[in-house]
Amino acid sequence: MNVHFIAIGGSVMHQLALALHKKGYRVTGSDDEIFEPALGNLRLAGILPDAMGWFPEKIQPGLDAVILGMHAKPDNPELLRAKELDLTIYSFPExxxxxxxxxxxxxxxxxxxxxxxxxxxxxxxxxxxxxxxxxxxxxxxxxxxxxxxxxxxxxxxxxxxxxxxxxxxxxxxxxxxxxxxxxxxxxxxxxxxxxxxxxxxxxxxxxxxxxxxxxxxxxxxxxxxxxxxxxxxxxxxxxxxxxxxxxxxxxxxxxxxxxxxxxxxxxxxxxxxxxxxxxxxxxxxxxxxxxxxxxxxxASFTGASKRLELMAKNEQTAVYRDFAHAPSKVKATIDAVKQQYPHRTLIAVLELHTFSSLNEKFMDQYHGAMDKADKAVVYYSNHALELKRLPPLDPARIREGFGKEGLVVMNNRNDLMKWMEEQEYQHSNLLLMSSGNYDGADMLTFAKNVVEKI
CATH class of the missing domain: 3.40.1190.10 (Mur-like, catalytic domain)
Known part of the structure; x- marks a missing residue:
């Protein structure tokens, strides 16, 4: 089988490319940018594109399948060439x-x-x-x-x-x-x-x-x-x-x-x-x-990465991180930690990062999601809003949407880290929820410092 990937560098796309390569298929691909870990994984397997960019000449009649990634645009030159040759084009799930x-x-x-x-x-x-x-x-x-x-x-x-x-x-x-x-x-x-x-x-x-x-x-x-x-x-x-x-x-x-x-x-x-x-x-x-x-x-299942993942702990404190970002996920994650440790103070920090979560029209969907937290922070970055081409988000609208008494809203990373450093972590748990990375904040080091200082 000869298979070509358009946008081979995607997080799941490159994993499929590796799987088919291991199966013995001839795998080629293109992308305009590839980051780690896909870059290293593809290089190690010997199927990293020689150069970044789109090359219609890679699309030949002998291809058994062309697999199209979400990153590719409708006018992608390789996609247009594949259509011109009437090749079989699949999405990832197809x-x-x-x-x-x-x-x-x-x-x-x-x-x-x-x-x-x-x-x-x-x-x-x-x-x-x-x-x-x-x-x-x-x-x-x-x-x-x-x-x-x-x-x-x-x-x-x-x-x-x-x-x-x-x-x-x-x-x-x-x-x-x-x-x-x-x-x-x-x-x-x-x-x-x-x-x-x-x-x-x-x-x-x-x-x-x-x-x-x-x-x-x-x-x-x-x-x-x-x-x-x-x-x-x-x-x-x-x-x-x-x-x-x-x-x-x-x-x-x-x-x-x-x-x-x-x-x-x-x-x-x-x-x-x-x-x-x-x-x-x-x-x-x-x-x-x-x-x-x-x-x-x-009994030996410890969870998936960033799904109530334990970052650090001692006898008095545990720090968890979770991919939670949608309202139902935020509520379920907060409720779980509070139910498991009912006598500990729960400090919950949520980063709004997805298109939905940063849209003021969606904010009411979060009503009550953080109610079980003893201390709650909602953080968002102006950079994320710019990337998603969304207008500025009013902190008052966030407070209104969540309906959580005492909710702290921040959009400056330094202010967030300062607030977290000032909290009392004895007999407390810290829950970090985000599908982003808090503007590059090193939360793993912070988590380790929290438990080591107590």
């Missing part, structure tokens, strides 16, 4: 499906919890000796890459609702056609793509329609929006498996969960993780993993 037509496909969709649920399934299958391919949006312990494509009989994939490519505007998870489908919950996001909640909700109805006949939908029945959607659009030719928070106890900061009569202590915590784990159990059950094997394996 190509993943082509490589997995004969596999049992497990697809995890939902507005939140996708990465963690996918990671839990992968962890259990790995621990129980199952051979499987995967696609996941984070670095996971025990896995060399975030994409694997081989001749394995199973595919486990995180199903994103974001558009598949610049010429294919439908969501990625519409192209994977699962036999085992999961929806973790529905909360409006990506307002630059889905301007109304109704349009966003429709994408999940279509996703349900894409489940293969005889398949199963595993869904979070504790989400009222999702529950209503499933009841309204029930199909007769698939099975339905609702799930909720499984039986569990919390003692001395540790959570013990019971699955099908078998109990184990978890290394992760929070209602959202218990929900994710319950969904993972039903998927693994469909793949032939019993409760004994599942609980033994899930």
């Amino acid at each position: 190509y993943i499906y082509q490589e997995s037509i004969e596999k049992t496909r497990v697809v995890v969709g939902g507005s939140h919890g996708k990465t963690t649920t996918t990671a839990m399934i992968m962890h259990v299958l790995n621990k129980t000796g199952k051979d499987f391919d995967y696609l996941v949006g984070a670095r996971l312990e025990g896995f060399e890459q975030s994409v694997r494509i081989t001749d394995a009989p199973i595919l486990v994939a995180e199903g994103d609702e974001y558009p598949a490519s610049v010429i294919e505007k439908r969501p990625k998870f519409h192209f994977l056609f699962p036999q085992i489908a999961i929806i973790t919950g529905i909360a409006w996001d990506h307002i630059n793509v889905f301007p109304t909640f109704e349009i966003y909700l429709e994408q999940f109805t279509i996703y349900i329609d894409k489940i293969e006949k005889g398949g199963i939908l595993i869904y979070n029945e504790s989400d009222p929006v999702l529950k209503e959607l499933v009841e309204k659009h029930a199909r007769k030719d698939i099975r339905y498996q609702p799930y909720g928070i499984p039986p569990h106890t919390i003692h001395d900061g540790a959570t013990t969960v019971t699955i099908d009569g078998v109990s184990t202590i978890l290394q992760v915590f929070g209602d959202h993780n218990l929900l994710n784990m319950h969904a993972a159990w039903y998927a693994c059950d469909e793949l032939g993993v019993d409760a004994d094997a599942f609980t033994k394996a899930i």
Whole structure:
């Protein structure tokens, strides 16, 4: 197979390129800029483009597939050349499906919890000796890459609702056609793509329609929006498996969960993780993993990168970071830490970084999201607003939207670091939530300093 990637340097695109290279395919690609870690990964594999830029001459009639990344624009010269030659052009998810037509496909969709649920399934299958391919949006312990494509009989994939490519505007998870489908919950996001909640909700109805006949939908029945959607659009030719928070106890900061009569202590915590784990159990059950094997394996799961990831701790303090940015994710993450450590002060710092979160029209969606935090800060940078071509954001509008008494709003990195340094961290937890990097602030060093000074 000869495969060419347009925009090979993307975080997931380059991972697919590496996976196909390992499979023995001839892989070429182009991009106008490639950063680490993609740069080093592609160079090590010997498939880094010789020069940055777009080169239509690379597009030849002998190509079996052209895979188009989100970074490429509609007038990309390589894309135009591929169309001129009438070559087969795939978006990322369309190509993943082509490589997995004969596999049992497990697809995890939902507005939140996708990465963690996918990671839990992968962890259990790995621990129980199952051979499987995967696609996941984070670095996971025990896995060399975030994409694997081989001749394995199973595919486990995180199903994103974001558009598949610049010429294919439908969501990625519409192209994977699962036999085992999961929806973790529905909360409006990506307002630059889905301007109304109704349009966003429709994408999940279509996703349900894409489940293969005889398949199963595993869904979070504790989400009222999702529950209503499933009841309204029930199909007769698939099975339905609702799930909720499984039986569990919390003692001395540790959570013990019971699955099908078998109990184990978890290394992760929070209602959202218990929900994710319950969904993972039903998927693994469909793949032939019993409760004994599942609980033994899930006990060693430590979480996905930047998903309630422990940065530093001592006996009095823990510092966590989380990718949380959408309102439902922020609320779930804050609630989880407060529930696990009810007697510690919770200091929560949220960076608004995505297009939705920086849009004043979306701000009311955050109402109540930070209520469980004892001290709360919302930070945003003017640079992020400029990059997304959004107007200045009034701190008063943020306070109004969140509705959190005593909420501190900042848009200067130095002011944020000074405020954090002045806090009392004895008998406290610090929770850092962002899909960005706080304008380059070294939060890992700060976290280590916090626990070392106490």
